[in-house]
Amino acid sequence: MLAVRNLRVRYGQVEAVKGVDFEVNSGEIVVIVGSNGAGKSTILKTISGLLKPTEGTITLDGKPIHGLEPSAVVKLGISQVAEGRRIFPQQSVVDNMLLGAYTRQRRRAEISNDLEHMFERFPILRVKQNHVAGTLSGGEQQMLAISQALMSHPRLILFDEPSLGLAPLLVEEMFRVIRDLHAQGATILLVEQMVTKALELCHRGYVLETGRIVLSGPGKELLADPRLQEVYLGRDASVPVNGGSGKVDA
Ligand SMILES: Nc1ncnc2c1ncn2[C@@H]1O[C@H](COP(=O)(O)OP(=O)(O)O)[C@@H](O)[C@H]1O
Ligand SMILES: [Mg+2]
Numbered sequence: 001m002l003a004v005r006n007l008r009v010r011y012g013q014v015e016a017v018k019g020v021d022f023e024v025n026s027g028e029i030v031v032i033v034g035s036n037g038a039g040k041s042t043i044l045k046t047i048s049g050l051l052k053p054t055e056g057t058i059t060l061d062g063k064p065i066h067g068l069e070p071s072a073v074v075k076l077g078i079s080q081v082a083e084g085r086r087i088f089p090q091q092s093v094v095d096n097m098l099l100g101a102y103t104r105q106r107r108r109a110e111i112s113n114d115l116e117h118m119f120e121r122f123p124i125l126r127v128k129q130n131h132v133a134g135t136l137s138g139g140e141q142q143m144l145a146i147s148q149a150l151m152s153h154p155r156l157i158l159f160d161e162p163s164l165g166l167a168p169l170l171v172e173e174m175f176r177v178i179r180d181l182h183a184q185g186a187t188i189l190l191v192e193q194m195v196t197k198a199l200e201l202c203h204r205g206y207v208l209e210t211g212r213i214v215l216s217g218p219g220k221e222l223l224a225d226p227r228l229q230e231v232y233l234g235r236d237a238s239v240p241v242n243g244g245s246g247k248v249d250a
Helices: 040-047 070-075 093-099 108-121 123-127 138-150 168-183 193-203 220-224 226-231
Strands: 001-010 013-024 031-032 056-058 080-083 156-160 187-192 206-208 212-218
Touching: 001 040, 001 212, 013 031, 013 040, 013 056, 013 212, 013 226, 031 193, 040 156, 040 187, 070 080, 080 138, 093 138, 108 123, 108 138, 108 168, 123 138, 138 156, 168 187, 168 193, 187 212, 193 220, 206 220, 206 226, 212 220
Parallel strands: 031 187, 031 206, 080 156, 156 187
Antiparallel strands: 001 013, 001 056, 206 212
């Protein structure tokens, strides 16, 4: 479905992604794990069309998509759930959800139908639909970010560290949501610092270190691979490799 070949991305002088190859097959959950600064967000932003590669190709069903505008990428069926739940905090919950629907031209009835599905999936969003999004808890904002992405009916959903800053119970809930989405037919590309959890969840995984993929394989094999432990220098792979990024909210 998605194929990334020799991808290089730089920010001015800094090369953040240094020749990365991977693919995501239809129906798979694929994860890229790596510590803070490894280049995970840069890869997702490049797939989403927010950044342009300096070299390499990204194809969807064999057709190049690198160089397309973000809205064009969404139209092709790829939708990203942003890192840090980047919703519009001043706008209402329901307006945030509708924003996700605008990129694909659809009729009103279909859109309200989609909203209803999101409210069924995340009942708290129905309760708080008229609240200003910035007043939601961290977990609720993450649900909102996911429903925003789902409103465009993606075939491929990109998740950028959905566990970031969430309390442990909410992390479990997040991973459950990802499993559900997959069970309902979505293909998923997830980038995470939660190495163990992410590799347990996925079909195939890639380990990214400073812009390069250093290990890859089925999630279960990677978990058992002593080289994975070496990459993380004996750190407890169930905790974020940078020790967490501070804020935890409920
Ligand atoms: N806007 C930017 N300008 C300059 N350098 C950046 C920018 N965003 C990220 N970087 C650098 O690119 C590298 C990869 O960053 P990023 O993709 O955000 O990593 P990750 O998501 O794995 O934590 C890091 O060295 C980071 O400092
Ligand atoms: Mg990141």
